[in-house]
Amino acid sequence: MKRKNINIRKDLLYVSMCCMVTYSLSAQENITVNKGGLYIKPNTVIATYFDFSNKGTGNVINDGEFYFYGDYNNEGLFSFTTNQRTGYVVFEGSNKTIQSISGDSPSMFYDVLFNKAGGAYSFDLTNDISSQGKVNLLNGVVLMNKEQGGAFIFLKGATHINTSDKSHVDGEVSKQGNDNFRYPIGNGGYYRYAQISAPAAEADHYTGEYFLKNSNPLYPHTNKAPGIELIDTQEYWAVEQKENTQGSVLLTLSWDERTTPSALLANEAKDLRIVRWDASQNLWVNEGGIINRADKTVTTPAVVNGFGIFTLAKLTPDMDTPTEIVIYNGVTPNGDGSNDYFIIDNIQRYPNNSVRIYNRWGREIFKTTNYDSNGNVFRGYSENSANFKDGEKLPTGTYYYILEYEYTDAETPRMIKKSGFLHLEND
Known part of the structure; x- marks a missing residue:
């Protein structure tokens, strides 16, 4: 009689069976098969050395620990008990x-660990997996094969740890929920992560992916707005807003001297900005x-309707910084x-202007046009905001501003866009 391929690593293994549901483990053809109902209780650890197959009739509820040393295939149900935080894969x-x-x-899954050294990648993901707890990318790159049905989803509250060059997700990563999130992508x-601030709604859904390749063949660098001098030729990101997601977030991209062209980082990266491919304008x-030089990041309050393809670029020096402002x-x-x-000195010289201010979560708390023309200035209270009541006192903290104004140089008008940090002390 062949030995069943299941190792009980603690003293409790509870198999739940009811009515006509059956549960079976088979070591035939070096595979562990589940066809019925399997409940793994908390403080119970099981492992399978051979490949694992959860058939269409299989129902696995894992509130304990389940170790997979072979391939994993799921055609049935694999989940954990709602509000239970002990499930570990x-x-x-x-x-x-x-x-x-x-x-x-x-x-x-609730918590999940990826721990396998390998070559270019260690895991081939063609299953739709999600986590509500902690994803430990300890060792090994996960190739997320979207074309073959793969998905890697972080649900509300999910986080990741130990992410590095040797352990990240190569492919698209999805984030659902109203949490700040740094995509573990490369x-x-x-x-080479991208990061978003907390969306407004728990149901909001954004995806992120990084490409170590030149965007020029797909998105020509010759098609660029005035003031953009040089576009990153070695990398780009896709950050997308999924259906039924509305609002805005702050988008952060990182730079790395190993992948980001050195020409973009000249002058202490002072002229580095985020640029987006506008499909409607083909531009x-x-x-x-x-700029945050310590973290090697660039952050911009980004309007959701403008999501898509992003990369880094160098602006023409002083193109967005007339000295009189x-x-x-x-x-x-x-x-x-x-x-x-x-205070924005000399803004009255450029009445065709707008000012928008966002909180740290990317939610607009103030907006106006023709700033400082008739007492319309930001004094630490919300105004003309869809997210807060007019006149609501705002808490002390760091905010972000976007200033846009029309500037005429040698009789040629152009829009200047400036953004930065704003610190409010509102006792």
Whole structure:
């Protein structure tokens, strides 16, 4: 009699069976098969060394720990008990060069660990998997094969740890929920994240993917708005808003001297910005950007309707910074006559202007046109915002501004866009 391929690593394994549902494990042809109902209780650990197949009639509820050392295929139900936080799945693939994670039915995990050293990638993902807890990308690159049905979804509250060049997702990653999120994405052996601030709604859904390749063949760099001097020729990102998602978020892209052209980082990256391919205009447009040299990031308040293809670019020096405009980014509305409102010196010279201010979650809290023309200045209260009541006092903290104004140079008008941090002390 052949030995069943199941290793009980603690003393409890509870198999739930009811009515005509059956549960079976088979070591024939080096495969572990589940055809019925399997419930793994908390504090129970099981493992399968051979390939695992959860058939269409299979129903696995994992509130314990399940280790997979061979390939994984799910055609039935694989999930955990709602509100239970003990479910843990481990993919180690010790007997495979590349561990396959496949199947036509979605798999829902709470915590999951990927731990397998390999070559270009260690895991081939063609299953739709999601996590509500912690994704530990300890070792091995996950190739997310979207064309063959793969999906890697982080649900509300889900996070990832240990992400690096040797452990990330090569392909599209989805994020659902109203959390800040840094996409654990990369390509070509490099971890090159993009990040979004918290969306407005829990149901909001954004995807992110990184490409270590020149965007020029698909999105010609000769088609660019005035002021864009040089576009990244080695990498780009796709950050998309999925159906039924509305609102806006802050978008952050990172730079890395190993992948980002050195010409873009000249002058301490002062002229580095985020640019977006505008499909309606067939043109690269400047989305602005706030430089954080310590983190090697550029952040811009990005309008959701403008999501799609992004990359980094260098602006023509001083193209977006006429010297007569001076912005004071500290606001202390305490009535002492100093910085009681958001001061933009000489903005009155350019009445065709707009000012928008966002909180740290990317939600617009103030907007106006023809700034400082009739007392319409930002004093630490919301105004003309769909997210807050007019006149609502805003908390102390860091905000972001976008200033756009029409500037005429040698009788040629053009729109200037500036963005940056704004600190509010609102006692």
